[in-house]
Amino acid sequence: MDFKGTTKKFSAINAFRNYVQKVIAISGMKALIVDKHTMTMISLVISQTEIISKQVFIVEQLDSKSKPTKTPMNHLKAVCILRPTKSTLTSLHAALRNPKFKEYHLFFTNFISEESLKALATVDEYDLVKQVQEYYCDYYAVNHDLWHCHQFSSRSLYTRRSNWTSSDTEILNRNVQGILSMLLSAKKRPVVRYQKSSALAKAVAIEIVSGMKEENEVFDFRDSQQPILLILDRREDPITPLLMQWTYQAMVHELLTITDNRVDMSGVEDVKADMKQVVMSINQDNFFADSYTYNFGDLGGAIKGLVSRYKEKKGSHQIETIQDMQRFVEQYPELKTFQGNVSKHVAVMVELNRKVKEERLMAVSEAEQNLACDHDHSKAVEEVMRLLGDRNIPFLRKVCVASLYNLRYEKQKNEMPTIRSILKDQAEGMHQRRMLRFCDELIKYAGASSRGGELYKNRGFLSMVKNAFSGLNEIENVYTRYKPLLSSVLDALLKNKLAVNDYPFMDAVSNSKSIKQVFVYVIGGTTYSEAALVAELNKNSNARIILGGSCIHNSLSFISDVMGFSSSAEIQVDVKV
Numbered sequence: 001m002d003f004k005g006t007t008k009k010f011s012a013i014n015a016f017r018n019y020v021q022k023v024i025a026i027s028g029m030k031a032l033i034v035d036k037h038t039m040t041m042i043s044l045v046i047s048q049t050e051i052i053s054k055q056v057f058i059v060e061q062l063d064s065k066s067k068p069t070k071t072p073m074n075h076l077k078a079v080c081i082l083r084p085t086k087s088t089l090t091s092l093h094a095a096l097r098n099p100k101f102k103e104y105h106l107f108f109t110n111f112i113s114e115e116s117l118k119a120l121a122t123v124d125e126y127d128l129v130k131q132v133q134e135y136y137c138d139y140y141a142v143n144h145d146l147w148h149c150h151q152f153s154s155r156s157l158y159t160r161r162s163n164w165t166s167s168d169t170e171i172l173n174r175n176v177q178g179i180l181s182m183l184l185s186a187k188k189r190p191v192v193r194y195q196k197s198s199a200l201a202k203a204v205a206i207e208i209v210s211g212m213k214e215e216n217e218v219f220d221f222r223d224s225q226q227p228i229l230l231i232l233d234r235r236e237d238p239i240t241p242l243l244m245q246w247t248y249q250a251m252v253h254e255l256l257t258i259t260d261n262r263v264d265m266s267g268v269e270d271v272k273a274d275m276k277q278v279v280m281s282i283n284q285d286n287f288f289a290d291s292y293t294y295n296f297g298d299l300g301g302a303i304k305g306l307v308s309r310y311k312e313k314k315g316s317h318q319i320e321t322i323q324d325m326q327r328f329v330e331q332y333p334e335l336k337t338f339q340g341n342v343s344k345h346v347a348v349m350v351e352l353n354r355k356v357k358e359e360r361l362m363a364v365s366e367a368e369q370n371l372a373c374d375h376d377h378s379k380a381v382e383e384v385m386r387l388l389g390d391r392n393i394p395f396l397r398k399v400c401v402a403s404l405y406n407l408r409y410e411k412q413k414n415e416m417p418t419i420r421s422i423l424k425d426q427a428e429g430m431h432q433r434r435m436l437r438f439c440d441e442l443i444k445y446a447g448a449s450s451r452g453g454e455l456y457k458n459r460g461f462l463s464m465v466k467n468a469f470s471g472l473n474e475i476e477n478v479y480t481r482y483k484p485l486l487s488s489v490l491d492a493l494l495k496n497k498l499a500v501n502d503y504p505f506m507d508a509v510s511n512s513k514s515i516k517q518v519f520v521y522v523i524g525g526t527t528y529s530e531a532a533l534v535a536e537l538n539k540n541s542n543a544r545i546i547l548g549g550s551c552i553h554n555s556l557s558f559i560s561d562v563m564g565f566s567s568s569a570e571i572q573v574d575v576k577v
Contacts, residue, residue, distance in 0.1 A: 009544050010517070012141040013283050015185040017045040019135040023079050023107050024054040031058040031073060031101060033080040035088045037150075038109060040260050042081065045141050047284060063091045070100060078104045083138060084112040093123045104129045109138040110181050111215065134218075138181035142261065142552065143282055143292070145538055146531045149178035151550040152557055154524040155445065155564045157200055158235070175550055176207040179521055180215075182548060183229070189219045190229035190519060192506040193498075197452015198233035204523050205231045205506040226510055227517035230493065230503065234524025234549075234558075236453055237485035238407065238446035239372050241527050241558035242400045244365040246479055248299050249292040250528035252280060252348060254554045255355050258528075268351050278344045287341060293532040295480070296352070303349050310342045360390060364397050365479045371404040372482040375456070380405055381415050388422045395432050398423065399439070400555050406439045408456065410447055438559050445562045453502070455485070486520070486530050493518065494543055515543055522549040525561065 020042055024032065032051060034042060039061055042051075051059070057076060078101035082088050096104065106120075106129060120129065139147045156168050183190065189212060194205035208229065212219045234241070245254045256263050258280055266276040282289040291302050356362060367383040370376075384405050388398055402419050420439065427433045444450070492498040494515055522530070526549030534547045551557065 009538075010186045010546065011144040012139070012147045012182070012185070012546060013045050013144050016041065016137045016139070016141045017283075019107075019137045019185075020046050020051075020081065021054075023081055023105070023135070024051055024056055026077065026079055026105055028055065029076050030054070030056050031060055031076045031078050032056045033060050033062050033078050033082070033095075035063050035082050035085075035091070036061060037083045037085075037088075038081045040150075041109075041137070041140055044261055044281070045283060062095060063088060070098075072100045074100075074102050076101050078102075080104060080106050081135070082106070082108055084108045084110055084116060089116055089119070093119065096120070096123045096128070097125070099126055099128050101128070106132045107135045108133070109135060110177050136181045136184035139178045139185075139548070140260070143531060143535070145534055145544075145546050146526075146552075147178075147182060147546070147548045148526065148551050149175055149548075151175060152525070152561060153564075154234070154550050155561055157523075158445065161203070172203065172207070175204060175521075175523060176211060179204070179208055179229070179519075179548065180211045182546070183212075183519065184218060186227075186517075186519075186546070187221050188223065188227050188517065188519070189221050190227040190517075191508050191510040192229045192231070193503045194231040194506060195233050195236060195452070196502055196504055197236060198523075200235075200523055201231045201233045202506075204521070209507045225512055225514070225516045227519060228493065228510060228515060229519045229521070230489070232486070232489070232520060232522045234522055234526075234553075235446045236451055237455065238442060238558075238562075239404065239455065239482060240484040240486075240529055241525070241553040242404055242555050243368050243372065243482060243529070244361055244397070244400075244479070245527075245529050245554075246296045246365070247292070247529065247532045248288075248294050248296075249280070250532060251296060251352060253528050253552070255352055256348070257554060257556070258552075263348065265347065265351065268347070271347065272343075274340070275344065275347045278348065280348075285341060287345060293535050296356070299349065300353075303345050306342055306345060310338055313338060358392060359394055359397065360392050361397070362479065363387065363390075364393060364401065367401055368404055369479060369481045371401070371408050375408070377409060377412070377414070380409065384415070384419065385422075388419065388426075395423075395426065395428075395435070396556060396559075398426070399435050399559070403439045403442050407442060407447070410443055434563070435559065438563055441563050453485075484527075484530050484533060486522075487533055490518070490520070490534075490537060490545065494537075494541060518543060518545045520545060520547050522547075525549045525551040525553040525558065527553050 024030065039059075048059075056079075058073075062080070062082065080092070082092065092106075104124075111134060112132075117132065120132065140150050141147045151171055151174055154171065156164070157172060159168075192205050192209055195201040208231070245251045249258070252258055252263060256265070261279055261281040261283075263278050263280055264276070265271050265278055268275075279285070280288055282292055287302075287306055291299060294302055364387060367387055370383060371380055374380075384401055387393055387401055402416075402423060405419065406414070406416055416439065420436070423436055423439075424433075427436055448455075489498065489503075493503075496513060496515065520534070526547055531547055531552075534545045537543070537545055551561075553561070
């Protein structure tokens with residue numbers, strides 16, 4: 001689908017897609033060669049149908065574990081979109097030593113060193129490499145204003161840098177490479193600001209400024225209104241990833257998990273075969289593009305409208321003549337696609353609705369919001385104990401509630417010993433027992449002594465004032481009272497009121513009175529709820545905000561990251577205790 005205003009406003013999806021379109025536009029019959037990273041990156045921004053339409057007859061993964069065919073294909077040109085990693089370059093060297101394509105066109109998603117270029121020239125004994133280009137698209141574009149680096153493990157970066165392993169350095173470098181690539185896609189050289197309370201945010205900011213200076217020629221952009229790059233740290237707002245979400249995209253990720261725009265529905269009872277894996281992409285689904293920020297209540301009405309439109313379209317086909325039959329046959333593929341889209345959203349909505357009811361997620365969400373926004377210990381204890389005693393509520397959500405309680409009341413006498421004991425008694429299996437440590441690990445990671453700012457500053461008092469004056473109108477917002485820290489930070493930034501003491505400039509200072517473009521990067525991962533916030537700001541303000549992060553967290557992946565697990569599969573939990 002087209003993005004409104006792309007001629008004026010930068011889109012992460014369109015920028016990446018434009019690079020891919022340039023590559024596959026090379027004349028003649030082609031094979032598209034990718035690696036394990038770019039295979040996914042490309043699938044997020046362009047359809048297989050569009051790729052095939054450009055005379056691409058085969059898509060092959062260079063570093064695939066299943067050995068690709070060695071049959072010579074001298075009639076095909078190899079157009080390669082690759083990350084310039086050590087493992088990918090090793091695989092490329094092997095392919096060039098024993099070539100099976102007529103010629104090779106190499107496009108790297110980021111900077112490639114002189115040393116690597118010399119090595120490529122050495123292994124290209126048959127002189128088949130026709131061009132080598134750097135196309136800066138080293139990121140995963142999810143929404144037009146949302147991207148990430150697919151780095152789900154950041155916890156180790158919070159240790160002393162002198163204790164870092166080579167793996168930790170690689171994780172930091174991957175974040176930096178993604179940011180630099182995004183800036184070059186947008187053709188911007190921003191002024192850099194960072195969260196002063198975070199040594200990690202400062203480290204990223206230093207590397208970004210150093211990278212732009214080192215690649216000064218490619219960052220030589222003339223821009224009268226210099227944009228801002230703001231580096232934030234997930235640790236400063238550990239609440240947002242733990243909350244139950246109520247906007248469509250965020251809710252699907254929290255309850256079903258979105259992995260590279262795909263949702264696994266195979267575990268849903270009585271799901272149809274063609275609904276076991278569904279794609280939730282704003283790039284390929286007009287309805288999802290319009291509704292991904294809708295709240296749960298509005299979503300039901302929108303899907304009802306989608307079903308009604310399908311019925312109208314289906315009922316409009318009256319076949320009485322040969323011409324009617326011809327018209328129906330011509331429109332049938334479009335109708336079939338429409339039917340599949342309707343079925344998908346209905347199936348997802350039904351499953352979300354089932355989980356909300358059976359797992360008592362509204363009660364859970366209200367308690368989570370109260371813990372995040374109010375300071376009332378006796379009420380909090382009462383709510384937490386009530387939820388812990390409800391066997392319909394999943395263990396994961398109980399851990400989230402207990403952790404939010406521990407975070408809020410860590411500095412006073414609290415009921416955590418009792419809460420830990422209750423959770424321990426309810427934990428079933430190795431995965432749930434592993435999760436028991438999270439309440440305490442969260443304090444080590446993002447407790448008051450680890451965070452720089454005051455997470456709960458004035459929230460309790462402001463909440464009481466709002467409740468006193470807003471009356472019944474506040475009831476409908478009971479599940480969305482907490483606003484991510486990003487909300488107040490962006491509000492202050494766009495008004496040119498973001499405190500320099502808390503968010504200093506790195507190297508250069510912006511003198512612009514009007515901020516038109518902001519790149520925000522959350523080291524440690526962003527969330528779809530923050531993405532929904534940015535999407536609304538982009539709709540309602542004159543500024544263009546692009547949100548990026550190490551990854552896109554839901555509560556399970558965040559817990560996994562904080563506990564230092566390599567993947568959330570290590571703590572995958574059962575639905576109920």
